[in-house]
Amino acid sequence: MKRPLRGVFTAALAALAAVASLGLSAAPASAAGRHAAAAPDARAAVTVDFAGTVSLSNCSGSLIRFPGSASTDPALVLSNGHCLTSGFLDPGEVLVNQTSTRTFGLLNASGRSVATLRATKLAYATMTDTDISVYQLGRTYAQIQSSYGISALEVSGTHPVQGTAIKVVSGYWKTIYSCSIDGFVHLLKEGDWTWKDSVRYTSSCNTIGGTSGSPVIDTATGKVVAINNTGNEDGGRCTLNNPCEVAANGTVTVRQGINYAEQTYGIGTCVTTGNRFDLTLPGCLLPKP
Template identity: 40%
Template sequence: MRNRLLFLGVVLTLPVIGTSAPPAQAIVGGTESAHAYSFMGSFQPSFPAPPRSDGHGCGVEVLAPQWVLTASHCAGKNPTGAKAGVPRGWKVRIGSLDTTSGGEVAEVDHYYRLANYQDGLWGQDLALMHLKTPVKAKPIRVASRTPEENTPVRMLGWGMTCAEMKPECFPTRLREADTVVQPLSVCPSASPSGELCVGSRDGSVSATNMDSGGPALVREGDDWALAGVVSTDGGAGAPALYTDVTKHAGWINGIISGTDVPPDDQIPNVEGAVGLSGCAGSVVRTPASQQDDPALLLTNGHCVEGQRPAPGAALVDQPADRQVQIADRQGYPQATARADRLLYATMTGTDAALYRLDKTYGQLEAEGAKVFRLATSPVRANDALSLAFTSRRFACTAEAVVPQLREGGYEQQDAIRYASSKDCAPWQGTSGSALLAEDGTTVVGIHNTHNVAGEPCTDDNPCEIGQDGGVTSVQGRAYGQQVHMIAGCVGDRSEVDLALPGCALTGATPRS
């Protein structure tokens, strides 16, 4: 699967669509622009914030006084991945050579994506963003037709000038390069239905990371026209791939003119979810927790940073340093804390980890953050569950409680198997999501795995072990883990004490 590298450089908890690899170098073969382009702009979202001090994430082009065009995956950095809606903290700087000063700055108050990750972005990686106030910049028009092979093209952008995420790799001055449209065969991963292969054949002149959304310009008469916007890399040593804007002129004109405007997506309530770099989590309190106790973050044992707990063992009281952003109803950060200690983690018996935060329950609640209650009773078959991920809530039902679940070298007891349905189909990356009771406030379990390939008992392919030793492995089956035993192992001041009477977590040695 192709890597979509030319984006903000910020990883969210969206569905995994490819593997990571180093981006290409620079607007390769480019030079600093000698003059500004009125229609060219820098997209600078405050959430998620790009990993550079100038705030630049993607390029945009002004198509009308209150409309700019960029790549869909740039506008896809909203918390829930919605195709259309109202963003928060997005702005553009238009008509300046520099990302930090000059030009016009406008707030983005609406966006419309042609496609999202689930639709497939190839050939339709476009998004329109509406500006709260008009800009005076002269717009650029969409090219009248798809440029033919060997058509001269100019590329613009503020993409990285080296592969490392370092300040010296982030140019604040606009760069440009002149190149040509290549045959699609030069970009092995190109989609023939709507992409352009732009750059030198060997990739020595090409777009790069954070050039996404930037333009491929062609001459029509005495003016520049927009033929494409940067989407992704075209393969190792190949030019970049641009979405052919000309093929979507109808969609663009329908929105800008107001004659065919898509409705906003309905945003699910994801209050309280925490994104953890490929996993999720939730802030929980036990029945005995006090307002001045340090808050606890619950996630999977396999979601800890560094070395995972070994089979049959647990990690106890270890240093940690993880940023924790607790989502509001729309997925934007309501409160922020740091996990400063890994109190406990195991993948045996259950798959769970508890982090201590640097804020108390009282402090988080004063900031309006959602704090969940930790259940003390197990999930039973037929219980209704809500799987609380960072971008949506899955409506699940506990189809069965599985006495023994095996995956790789790990075994868990009384795992929760979900009934198969279109409303309960978690993907890789949803691990650690809380399983909520019908009250929406009590965490009764934690999602941890699903069978990807149908293999028996291997990594990413959990299997059920029957009382007779028989193995059942069904592709697509998803499972969560019980958490009712955790509260009995948490003592004063949110400390995990495996010696407490009744503590039954892996590693427990209750005092007699």
Template identity: 40%
Template sequence: MNGGTESSAAYSFMGSLQRAESPRPDGHVCGAALIAPQWMVTAGHCVKNEAGVLAGYPHGWKVRIGSTSVSSGGEVVEVDKFIQRPGDLQGNDIALLKLKTPAKSRPIKIAAGKPAEKTPVRILGWGMTCDKLEPKCFPDHLREADTVVQAAAPCEDVGIRETEICVGSLDGKIAPTNMDSGGPAIVRAGDDWALVGAVSGGNPGQPGVYTAVPAFRSWMNDVMAAKQPTLEGAVDLGDCSGALVKANAAKPSDPALLLTNGHCVTGDRPAPKSAVVDRAEKQEVTVLDHAGKPKATAATTKLIYATMTGTDVALYQLDKTYAQLASKGAKVFKLAATGPREADPIDLIAGGLRKSWTCAVGGVVPELREDGHVLRNAIRYTEDCVPDSGASGAPLINPHTGLVVGIHNTTNQQGGVCTENNPCEVDNEGHMSVHKARRYGQQTAGIVPCLTAGSRIDLSLPKCTLTKPAS
């Protein structure tokens, strides 16, 4: 940190994020602030990793909390998971750290809103005190400085967004430096402190740019308060799972549609590079309530579409209309027109297993190969998403919108290479990789432009890109 003095007392919420790859002997890389017993907030760029994922489970990361010293005192807690907010780092440079065990230290409250210009603030950090990567530039003692929020203009050289604030002296003599990243800017709240910012960046000789933490309150609350999804609307399809879905233009009198995997059909599976349309197939269908008990029953009459190329989906027409199922209280989902992004939350509800999982998108795989089939833009889950065998066909639901964004379809079970139940990944450069126990889903947005009136599918529509039957 430029300017300021050594802190005379510890701040219970102040943390040092420490990683093995730090150039410092003490392992410090960034500051962080404890906002709940098991959660800390830091900068998004502080959780960069070799895999390039926005959410994951790091090895060897830890935080020292509640000490003026970066190397002793306070408490040391291991980091269980990191979640970076999706989007451009500029304007979204924020991440959450979930701790393996709750910290004993007292968290800081988040301020009610973004502070106005000229608001007095205090900044904290163990950032470098000179420009060389040498021990003399790595302070062990926490530094603090009192300054103010500036207008946006002094920080415009590095770009400043509505979700950021400009903090420090105009000449940069009081400002964050390298390795202050993620550290807090705090304001007085009665006899206590409130968190208003986390260091994002800046230029020498200027104030620093801080992410305005209150601007991300809803996102943080959503991440920290993720709840186990209910089974309402999940469908038990024997050895597979599914969900009732409909197009936006569907009428109550239309026959209901059931979405599941292409590999869950009862007849011959769709061949590679092909699809199946309008084939008579009968399966019993049970729609569940929130507790996993039967809510309504139906039967499939026709497989209107199925493929395992590009995506792994099947759509069945049922013997009951949307109105008839609604009269029994059965839940019907709408399909999202766009796919999920990395780090987006997803709920996976498997009716066939009577189980659900709270998950997140770990990434989008350009190409997934399995047993001769090629799947595009597959959804890779984060490591904590471990649906059991038998969850095939379970819908992936965005918990904020309630829309189906994908469908669970496969796991690399034995570490095999591109064989059945052992999919392999291929990146945009053509490099193949195998990840044993990694689980995947498929996007369903491509179905939306192909649905027509009367619960039918029209593969000739201009925007329909689903795989067509082989000629």
């Protein structure tokens, strides 16, 4: 997992000890995955910059919306579950509607902080199957747009495709990494945690600590398709900061220096009117408490 300052499984450990560095750099990996490689896209790539990203005290994140979100809905911020100030969540643990006053620095296109946004609650968080935290803010999308001229990033509602060109945008470091989706991992195991259908980057996304929670943006659509979260630092096998890939047949593969992200299309399956999380919705894909 990067820590706030070094790897993708970020500084949630800071609450437990000194911010552990979880640097994750990416190295070449053979493409593999259930989803076909993307065909060449005739569309011009959209401009991907820092607008709509946020900086946390220990991680990166983004101001997000879903296809069904209204401008009058309370805005949401997405980061990693391991970026909670309270520390890492246990396997199987899910938090819903917890009071929070956490603050976020809202960035403009050039990466300058233009506002401090404050949460009213932690709407959802888990480190099981995925690695996400979603905060509800005290301001609506319309209010943020009117005050700062910044729109939220839209989360794609579909599974990403192998070969897609992506950018990982870190609000913490104000750095953008460019690469492609190398493939998908059946199970990604790191210490006590297991994530499903994780995104593996090609080697040029050599993300570092503090990039945890960064949105992974499809350069053709400008939509968020995943959230940066971990990588194998030292070549260890399935240990903290050294995740391993587990295939459907049980084969374990270690790719030292390779970085990973967790897909985000499933989040919107559990969000209803007013940007409210409802884990009882038919088709909701997120883990339940």
